[in-house]
Amino acid sequence: MPAKLMVDETKTFTGSMSAVELLVEEATIKIDPEAGLSLSALEPAKTAMVQVVLPKPFFTEFEVDQERYVGINFTELIKVLKRAKSTETVAMIFDENSITVEIKGKYTRKFILPLLAGEPFKMRELKVDFKAGARIECKGFPSMIKDLELVGNEVEVQISTEALKLKTSGRGTESVIEISRDDPILLDIWADEPSKSIYSLAYLERMAKPATIAQDMSIEISTNTPMRMRYSLGFEGANVTYYLAHLSV
Secondary structure (H helix, E strand, C coil): CCEEEEECCHHHHHHHHHHHHCCCCEEEEEEECCCEEEEEEECCCCCEEEEEEEEHHHCCEEECCCCEEEEEEHHHHHHHHCCCCCCCEEEEEECCCEEEEEEECCCEEEEEEECECCCCCCCCCCCCCCCEEEEEECCCHHHHHHHHHCCCCEEEEEECCCEEEEEEEECCEEEEEEEECCCCCEEEEEECCCEEEEEEHHHHHHHCHHHHCCCEEEEEECCCCCEEEEEECCCCCCEEEEEECCCCC
């Protein structure tokens, strides 16, 4: 029996799928009759990982009779999804060997894409004991990354109980972005101990793009460990999560 997923939150859905394509070309999604849609994929260089969770209530229709793992070429899927306007609905119908993407507005468009072999996976969290974290309004986050890229290629992220700092330097120039407790963009901050670690700005630029579909984001680190960055998509349990390896100094 074919499985069918329909959304009217087209912009959010397309953005969450684009968050995957930013790191990997192909990946497996899991569709579960009770839990909804989930994905966990490691980027080929094994520097970053992306996870997406879209619970069943996120969808306006979710007709799935059994758990399935479905392989998708996200590069091709995103080309199709970007043709949908925010006022249109998108349905994905999974047959045995293909996926039909149906876009409905004033008229109906259908695109049929081949399915790939899906590989079962488990949604695992990285075994990192995060010592500090901050939650911020995320609309301006891509602009922050671009400001930092004017100066360098790497960013030192610092989190204490008082502030989140993003710091980069290059060619004798330094750039610092500080978000403190007094700033309205800061929603929450905590630190069992002050922490800092260095990350690639090239990766962070890609990983900043889901900020356009999210309500807020959290950044969690420990000193010289991977970062966890999670975007809340405005629906209970719906999120995009990235893990990014730190750079050795």
